[in-house]
Every structure is written in structure tokens, then in C-alpha cells.
Amino acid sequence: MKKFITFFILLSAIISQAQTADEPIKLETSVQKISETEYDVVFSAKLYKGWYLYSQYNPDEASLPLEITMQANETGYKLVGKATEKDTFAKYSDVWEKEEIVFKDKAIITQRIQLTNKEITQIKLNFFGQVCETACINIDENFTISLAGNTINEAISIDEKSQNLTKKLQLDLKNTSLLKNSTDTNTDTSNGLFSIFLLGFVGGLLALLTPCVFPMIPLTVSFFTKQSENKKKGVFNAILYGFFIVLIYILLSLPFHFLDNLDPEILNTISTNVWLNIFFFVVLVFFAFSFFGFYEITLPSSWGNKMDSASSVGGLVGIFFMALTLAIVSFSCTGPILGSLLAGSLSSDGGAIQLTAGMTGFGLALALPFALFALFPSWLNSLPKSGGWLNTTKVILGFLELALAFKFLSNADLVAHWDILKREVFIGIWIIIFIGLALYIFAKIKFPHDSPIKKLSFSRISFGVLIISFIIYISPGVMKNPTWNLSLLSGFPPPQFYSIYEQETDCPLGLNCYDDFEEGLAAAKETNKPILLDFTGWACVNCRKMEENVWSEPDIYQTLKEDYILISLYVDDNEKELPKDQQFDFLKKNGKVKKIETVGDKWSTFQVINFKNASQPFYVLLSADLEVLNSAQQYTDRDTYYNWLQEGLQNFNKK
Structure with missing residues (x-):
């Protein structure tokens, strides 16, 4: 779990210079003949400023090492040992806490190959590596390399069959100016983004009502208002703290814009990948049971300690690290909601820009209370006291996470044509999940951290009635000819x-x-x-x-x-x-x-x-x-x- 979270945070780091680079690495190949049966294939790489390519000899449990292999089903030649490398150097990694072997600015990697069939005139190699700045990108390229000359003008070529089939895909369209x-x-992008922003904002409000975040509001606001030399400075610091919270969540979405720029189809490919959708399903189920209270998901405690110590620096830097500390220590409650937001954005048609809109809404909802209560400290007295209702909110979110998880399993089922989660089966599972939620609301079932309930409150009864109404609404969906078409849920159940x-x-x-x-x-x-x-x-x-x-x-x-x-x-x-x-x-x-x-x-x-x-x-x-x-x-x-x-x-x- 620690490695998974480390990878996720690393992927979602700030990529300031990445936004200006079309390609962080450019590869060229050449060939040097050694004998009648041996050749050296030379990969010459130019790296964008600030980016590093990792060596074949990078240590275990660090950034991915470079690897050169033959493409699948290739015969008639073999690789002779590992490639030789020039101009590598050691660089200490704070993330992995060890020295890594990297290329900077340029790289020359030479792979010797030996022919086992002298009739071979070209070879096909795969170059796999990882380049990192403040984010990391995997490089996975196939090269078709001619042995006829000593220089390769094109790294990739396609055969006549491929050229003919490509031409068949091209239509001779007329009147294309339209x-x-x-x-x-034709697309109302602003409306779509505003809707995603609102969903993220609602997610942030829900995150506020969890045991990890809610108790932090009066403590943090009191810290700013009491520790400052004057009231105005305390209010300014609290508002700045809120701004940094929003900024942190926006920055988490930036790497996905870079992926989108590299290949417009990449987010669609990610969102429709069967195994990635199954992965999202498993992760959301895992998150749901953490909300139920069976276990807790936390980031490594050392991260929180480091951020906490950094926050003592003071000034803008100290306030930024205080905001980052909140993001880390509240991860057990905010992580599942953010995971849903990430999965939902990747599975939508807006991709990275929708993720940014959702993250902005989420961060703003988290930040608002800290700024508002600093401006109006008397409002703190109106806040409800922490108690069992916070855990109830977490459990309700757990049921919602569980319902959302089946959407991703449904995506995998549809794309793979497994014919398991048909529309009526999907709706039936939702009915069971929401019946479970209704039983919980009416205190018929309990979870590990629930407080004893002596009497159901009016708000709890009202919410339970709302859940029962929703169950009644979706129930006809399991019939052959439903009395209504569930238009409010369009897009969630299978077609x-x-x-x-x-x-x-x-x-x-x-x-x-x-x-x-x-x-x-x-x-x-x-x-x-x-x-x-x-x-x-x-x-x-x-x-x-x-x-x-x-x-x-x-x-x-x-x-x-x-x-x-x-x-x-x-x-x-x-x-x-x-x-x-x-x-x-x-x-x-x-x-x-x-x-x-x-x-x-x-x-x-x-x-x-x-x-x-x-x-x-x-x-x-x-x-x-x-x-x-x-x-x-x-x-x-x-x-x-x-x-x-x-x-x-x-x-x-x-x-």
C-alpha cells in the first residue's frame, strides 16, 4: 500500500517545465557494423532541460530502469549482453532515499546484436525507459532498424500492407470545411466544467464532515487568530492557508494535462481499459470498507512529520507546508473521495480539464471554512460538536463508494463483452446496496466505530425516507418493461x-x-x-x-x-x-x-x-x-x- 501511494503522489506531483515540452526525450538510432554477424545499434537521446533518463543499472525499488529488448516473435538475431552506456552519473533521490543512476541532457546507449541468420536485413527493438522531472513518464517505443547502412534516417517504418490498410481508413470526404x-x-464546455466543479465542491463538503477534517477547523483557525501579532495578519494567514489548500489540489491534476498533450487518445484509452476499470473497482471497494471502519488508509507517518516540521519555518513557506500537512494527515478520509474523482474524470469525455475543475471545487470546499471562520471567529461557536455523526457520515460515504465501484466493473464488463453485469443485474446490485444503507440509517445494522443510538433523530429519519424513495425509483429497472426509464441515472447503468x-x-x-x-x-x-x-x-x-x-x-x-x-x-x-x-x-x-x-x-x-x-x-x-x-x-x-x-x-x- 505504501508503494502504491508513493507512486500515486509521485505521478501527481507538479510538472512546471513539462507543460512547455512537446516531448521530454527525443531518440535517434544509428548502426555500426562490427563483423559479418555483429552490429552495434546506437540509441542517441536528447533530454529536455531538467529531465532525467534512468540507467539500466538503476537500483531496485527506485525509478524504473532502462531496458532494450527484441520485439515479440522476432527471430534471426539475438542481443549480446546488456547495452553499454555513456555519460551517466549518480543523483540522490529524496523520494526513494537512495542514489540513482541517470542520464542528463543527453544519453548514448549502445546495444550489440548478433545475427543467427545472415539473411536478416532489418531488426526490431523495443526501447523502454522512464524519464522524470517533477513527474515521471514511461517511454515505450518500437524501432525497425535497417542493417544496410550505417545511419538510420527513420526510427520507425511500416510495411506495404500497413500503408494500404491505412489508406483504406481515409475517406475522400467532400465539403469538409463544415x-x-x-x-x-457545438459543445457547451463551460456548463460541463461547471457541473464537474460543483461535483468536486460537493465532494469537498462531504470530506469536511469526516473525523479527519472537521476537528481541524476550530484548531487551525484558533491557531492563526491567536498566534498572530494582530487580527488582520491572522485573518490574512488563514485566507492564505485556504488558498494553498486549493492550489495543492489543483497541482495534483496537472500531470494528466501533460499525458493528454502527448497523445489526445491516451485518456480515452485509459478510461476504457478493462484491467484499469477492474483496478478502480477494487480500489473503490477497498476505500468503501475503510469508510465502514474495518481498517484505516493512511500515508506514511514520516511524510506528515516532515511536513509538520517544515511548517515551523514561518512565513509563506511555513503556511504552505501547514496546508500540505492537512492534505497528508486527512488522506484516510479525503483519499477515497479523491480516488472517485480521479476515476470518474478519467472515465469521462473531458479528461484532464474536468479533473482540474473537480479538484478545484474539492480544494475550494475544504478551504472555505478556514477562511470564513477566520473572518468571523464568532461563527465557531455555532459549529456542532464532534461526535458519532462524523463516523455516520463516513459510513454513508462508504455505501456511495461501493455503489460507484460497480460502475467501473460495469465498464469492464461492457468493453470485454462478458455479459455478466447486464442492466437489470447492475440495478439489482444497487438496490441491495441502498437497502443496506437504509438499514444502517434506521440503526438495524452497525459498523465497528458506531456510537450507540438511543433514538433516531428527525434528520436521520428524513434521510432514510429519501433513500427508500430512491430504492422505489430504481426498482422498476429490473423489469422487462419498466414503468419509467430512469432518466435521472442515464449513463450510470448499462445501456x-x-x-x-x-x-x-x-x-x-x-x-x-x-x-x-x-x-x-x-x-x-x-x-x-x-x-x-x-x-x-x-x-x-x-x-x-x-x-x-x-x-x-x-x-x-x-x-x-x-x-x-x-x-x-x-x-x-x-x-x-x-x-x-x-x-x-x-x-x-x-x-x-x-x-x-x-x-x-x-x-x-x-x-x-x-x-x-x-x-x-x-x-x-x-x-x-x-x-x-x-x-x-x-x-x-x-x-x-x-x-x-x-x-x-x-x-x-x-x-
């Missing part, structure tokens, strides 16, 4: 067509659709209808909201059913492999190779190549001769979407 700035004009009951089609709302572009295009030509190209995902929350709240509107549903050929391409369908003869290497603009091996790989690349967009949902209207009918559309409201469909039909009929 697609420019589609995302900016309606992912059901234990037999459905008319495998498409949203029983519509007819195609999951292959070529098949849908052929149908459009045959019927002389326009195409609605729907880039979607099994784990896409906003896609489900659009289908269940917008597509389900009678006039929109009728338009989709009668006037359009619907082609739904699932960009996260990464468990369904393409036939071997359709798998290929795609050379990206940054010179790296993406292996197209699954249906999801194919359609996500198809979207980026033709529409320069990697988010979902993403809708495009086309004619059968590939003419763009109007601007692209994304997550939006019912009226905007209906008018957009009608505009597309009018443009199609004119042409």
Missing part, C-alpha cells in the same frame, strides 16, 4: 439494449444500426438515405445520456428510424480482435506506431484520421457519396440535436 471548429461551436431480456436489436432503443462503416455505407447507397455516423463507446457515459434522454424523444426517434442510416462505431471495443489479415501498424504524426489489432483500435483511428477528433459521443451527417451535410455534433440538448438532424436532411434533399 467540420472545422465543430467541437467549439437498455444490454439486457437479460431478449431485445429487438443490439442497437440503442431498438433502432436498426450498423457497426461497420462499409456495410452502413452500402445500405445508404441502396436506400438513398443520409448517414448518421455515431462515434460511441461501451463505457461512454455521455453517449448513454444522449441515447436515453435525447434519442428517445418521439420526433428524434422517428427521424433516426425512418430518415437516416445509423452507423454506430464503438471506439473502445478493444476485446474484439480484427482478423489477422486486417491488423496493421499505423504511423502517427509524431512518428510513433500504433498497432491496429482490435475493432476499437480501428474505429478510434478512423475517427482521428478523418475528423481530427478523439472524443465521444461525436456525430457526423454524411451523404452516401461522402459529402459532409453540416457541422459535427457532440453532447447537447434535445432541441439543438433535433434542429441539427433536420438541417442535415434539408441539405441532403437539396443535393
Whole structure:
């Protein structure tokens, strides 16, 4: 657990210079012939200022060591020992508390290879390493290297088959000027970010009502107001303390912006990864049981002690370390909520910017009481006393964490097509969880740290009634024909067509659709209808909201059913492999190779190549001769979407 938390904090550190670097490391290769059967492959690396690359000989339990290996299924040659290195030096790491062997500014690594088949003309090597500044990034690149000359002009090449299959993904689109700035004009980003900010703010308020944070409010405010020379300075210090709390939580989100800049598809890949979603499920269940009181999750006590001693410095630096101390010592209560925020942001379509918005809201909610009570110290008398209600709040949060955990297990199930957590099964599990919460609220079950309850308070009874009402609301969801469609929960349960009951089609709302572009295009030509190209995902929350709240509107549903050929391409369908003869290497603009091996790989690349967009949902209207009918559309409201469909039909009929 200590290593896991250390890794998480290291990943989430400040990356000040990283924001200015397109690539922290640039690699080039060359070849030197030693004999008829031996060659030296030389990797020359240039590192961005302030970044370090770690050596093959880096000690255990430190930053990841460099590794050069043959690519999978390669034969006809072998590596001769480890690579030789030039210009390494030792650097002491405060994180790992040991000396590490690193490259700085530049690196020259030479790997000798020996041919076991003299007919070999090229070799394929993988270069894996870790580069760090105040954050760390793994470098994992494949190189195809020709042995014909002594210099390699291109580190990566793709074969003729890959080039031909790449060309097949490229559409000869007409009228593409309509697609420019589609995302900016059709997506209400500010509203989405404000919603995430509010969710983070609510999470911060909930964190305040936990035993780790709430008792700190009067103690900290009293410290600032009493220890200062005058009242104004005490108020200023308390407000500065609050500002540093907000700043710390914002800084934790910055590394994810860097990941997003390196590769626009990376956060989508993370959010739809089956094993990462299972990991989130396990972590959130682990967090939930800590909230129940069965164990406590804490950061290493030495961290808190170091920050506490640093806070005695005084001035701005001392106040900053006091804020950092609060973040560390309250981790057992704030960590699970932050973990949910992180997992939720990575699984959404906004990615890093949404994470920053949520973190800002979370930090602001934590910081506000310290500033407000410093301004109005008499308000401290109105604060309720610490007691059993704080632990009750933790347990309630534990039930909510448990319910959220199954969302990530559901994502994994949908993407992997396991057919385990169908919609009705998912809702049934939620019903059981919230029945457990209702029993807890009415004191029918207890957890380890609960205080004895002699009489149920009015607020407790009211909250229990609210939970029972929610159970009644979601209960019809387990039936074949529910009396209502649970529109308030759209995006959380699996889609309606992912059901234990037999459905008319495998498409949203029983519509007819195609999951292959070529098949849908052929149908459009045959019927002389326009195409609605729907880039979607099994784990896409906003896609489900659009289908269940917008597509389900009678006039929109009728338009989709009668006037359009619907082609739904699932960009996260990464468990369904393409036939071997359709798998290929795609050379990206940054010179790296993406292996197209699954249906999801194919359609996500198809979207980026033709529409320069990697988010979902993403809708495009086309004619059968590939003419763009109007601007692209994304997550939006019912009226905007209906008018957009009608505009597309009018443009199609004119042409």
C-alpha cells in the first residue's frame, strides 16, 4: 500500500517545465557494423532541460530502469549482453532515499546484436525507459532498424500492407470545411466544467464532515487568530492557508494535462481499459470498507512529520507546508473521495480539464471554512460538536463508494463483452446496496466505530425516507418493461439494449444500426438515405445520456428510424480482435506506431484520421457519396440535436 501511494503522489506531483515540452526525450538510432554477424545499434537521446533518463543499472525499488529488448516473435538475431552506456552519473533521490543512476541532457546507449541468420536485413527493438522531472513518464517505443547502412534516417517504418490498410481508413470526404471548429461551436464546455466543479465542491463538503477534517477547523483557525501579532495578519494567514489548500489540489491534476498533450487518445484509452476499470473497482471497494471502519488508509507517518516540521519555518513557506500537512494527515478520509474523482474524470469525455475543475471545487470546499471562520471567529461557536455523526457520515460515504465501484466493473464488463453485469443485474446490485444503507440509517445494522443510538433523530429519519424513495425509483429497472426509464441515472447503468431480456436489436432503443462503416455505407447507397455516423463507446457515459434522454424523444426517434442510416462505431471495443489479415501498424504524426489489432483500435483511428477528433459521443451527417451535410455534433440538448438532424436532411434533399 505504501508503494502504491508513493507512486500515486509521485505521478501527481507538479510538472512546471513539462507543460512547455512537446516531448521530454527525443531518440535517434544509428548502426555500426562490427563483423559479418555483429552490429552495434546506437540509441542517441536528447533530454529536455531538467529531465532525467534512468540507467539500466538503476537500483531496485527506485525509478524504473532502462531496458532494450527484441520485439515479440522476432527471430534471426539475438542481443549480446546488456547495452553499454555513456555519460551517466549518480543523483540522490529524496523520494526513494537512495542514489540513482541517470542520464542528463543527453544519453548514448549502445546495444550489440548478433545475427543467427545472415539473411536478416532489418531488426526490431523495443526501447523502454522512464524519464522524470517533477513527474515521471514511461517511454515505450518500437524501432525497425535497417542493417544496410550505417545511419538510420527513420526510427520507425511500416510495411506495404500497413500503408494500404491505412489508406483504406481515409475517406475522400467532400465539403469538409463544415467540420472545422465543430467541437467549439457545438459543445457547451463551460456548463460541463461547471457541473464537474460543483461535483468536486460537493465532494469537498462531504470530506469536511469526516473525523479527519472537521476537528481541524476550530484548531487551525484558533491557531492563526491567536498566534498572530494582530487580527488582520491572522485573518490574512488563514485566507492564505485556504488558498494553498486549493492550489495543492489543483497541482495534483496537472500531470494528466501533460499525458493528454502527448497523445489526445491516451485518456480515452485509459478510461476504457478493462484491467484499469477492474483496478478502480477494487480500489473503490477497498476505500468503501475503510469508510465502514474495518481498517484505516493512511500515508506514511514520516511524510506528515516532515511536513509538520517544515511548517515551523514561518512565513509563506511555513503556511504552505501547514496546508500540505492537512492534505497528508486527512488522506484516510479525503483519499477515497479523491480516488472517485480521479476515476470518474478519467472515465469521462473531458479528461484532464474536468479533473482540474473537480479538484478545484474539492480544494475550494475544504478551504472555505478556514477562511470564513477566520473572518468571523464568532461563527465557531455555532459549529456542532464532534461526535458519532462524523463516523455516520463516513459510513454513508462508504455505501456511495461501493455503489460507484460497480460502475467501473460495469465498464469492464461492457468493453470485454462478458455479459455478466447486464442492466437489470447492475440495478439489482444497487438496490441491495441502498437497502443496506437504509438499514444502517434506521440503526438495524452497525459498523465497528458506531456510537450507540438511543433514538433516531428527525434528520436521520428524513434521510432514510429519501433513500427508500430512491430504492422505489430504481426498482422498476429490473423489469422487462419498466414503468419509467430512469432518466435521472442515464449513463450510470448499462445501456437498455444490454439486457437479460431478449431485445429487438443490439442497437440503442431498438433502432436498426450498423457497426461497420462499409456495410452502413452500402445500405445508404441502396436506400438513398443520409448517414448518421455515431462515434460511441461501451463505457461512454455521455453517449448513454444522449441515447436515453435525447434519442428517445418521439420526433428524434422517428427521424433516426425512418430518415437516416445509423452507423454506430464503438471506439473502445478493444476485446474484439480484427482478423489477422486486417491488423496493421499505423504511423502517427509524431512518428510513433500504433498497432491496429482490435475493432476499437480501428474505429478510434478512423475517427482521428478523418475528423481530427478523439472524443465521444461525436456525430457526423454524411451523404452516401461522402459529402459532409453540416457541422459535427457532440453532447447537447434535445432541441439543438433535433434542429441539427433536420438541417442535415434539408441539405441532403437539396443535393
